Amino acid sequence: MRKPLIVANWKMNPLTFKKAEELFKGINKEFKKAEVVICPPFIYLLSSKTKFSLGAQNCSCEKEGAFSGEISPYQLKNIGCKYVILGHSERRKYFNETNEIIGRKIKKGLEAGLKPILCIGEALKEKNHIADVLKKQIKQSLKGVSQKDAEKISIAYEPVWAIGSGSSCPIEQAKSTALLIRKILSELYNARKIRILYGGSVNSKNASLYIEKAGMDGLLIGGASLNPKEFLKIIKNISKLYSL
Numbered sequence: 001m002r003k004p005l006i007v008a009n010w011k012m013n014p015l016t017f018k019k020a021e022e023l024f025k026g027i028n029k030e031f032k033k034a035e036v037v038i039c040p041p042f043i044y045l046l047s048s049k050t051k052f053s054l055g056a057q058n059c060s061c062e063k064e065g066a067f068s069g070e071i072s073p074y075q076l077k078n079i080g081c082k083y084v085i086l087g088h089s090e091r092r093k094y095f096n097e098t099n100e101i102i103g104r105k106i107k108k109g110l111e112a113g114l115k116p117i118l119c120i121g122e123a124l125k126e127k128n129h130i131a132d133v134l135k136k137q138i139k140q141s142l143k144g145v146s147q148k149d150a151e152k153i154s155i156a157y158e159p160v161w162a163i164g165s166g167s168s169c170p171i172e173q174a175k176s177t178a179l180l181i182r183k184i185l186s187e188l189y190n191a192r193k194i195r196i197l198y199g200g201s202v203n204s205k206n207a208s209l210y211i212e213k214a215g216m217d218g219l220l221i222g223g224a225s226l227n228p229k230e231f232l233k234i235i236k237n238i239s240k241l242y243s244l
């Protein structure tokens with residue numbers, strides 16, 4: 001069985017370098033049963049020697065040049081980044097990222113040698129047509145991505161209403177949505193090799209259910225990843241599943 005992917009999205013936290021160092025230290029363990037990826041703000045990516053993989057929360061869709069304020073996926077790769085989260089609903093909402101822009105970032109990230117984590121998910125008002133929403137997000141952002149490259153991508157299903165709200169997606173719904181995503185992907189690819197993750201109010205109580213009962217291949221964790229004790233507990237609970 002493939003190791004689950006557990007991704008920590010620190011978002012725009014913490015505010016000081018010292019606190020970031022403390023966070024890194026608090027979770028700097030060797031994880032044998034799961035691949036753990038920490039995605040801090042860009043400026044902390046270089047701050048610590050870590051035992052886990054590192055990822056960014058965004059990247060430019062351009063390689064280099066006159067793009068003030070942007071960070072190239074090539075620069076991320078060069079400092080040891082392995083993953084990049086793309087298309088998070090906060091990027092879509094506050095920075096007007098469209099599926100087309102996200103698709104360009106995915107392709108540039110792949111070209112640079114990064115593994116993209118593509119976030120998709122419906123807003124509360126779209127609840128009655130989840131299939132259409134997810135299909136559009138997947139098909140438009142993966143347009144032009146080859147089978148070989150698609151295998152490097154993980155899809156993170158994050159219903160917008162579950163992010164940071166404390167109301168996580170019911171396990172049954174997560175299970176049927178994972179199947180739906182697998183079906184959409186299989187219209188484009190041999191989809192078995194593409195990981196599907198769940199994100200949205202994950203904590204140490206519900207984390208392993210998404211893997212064990214909903215059939216997810218990993219998790220994308222926001223709030224709970226800022227608490228080392230809780231985050232380690234999540235990893236421990238999931239590792240237990242893989243020890244059976």
Ligand code: PGA
Binds near residue numbers: 009163164202
């Ligand atoms: P949350 O965030 O775990 O705090 O809900 C998840 C995310 O936005 O990736």
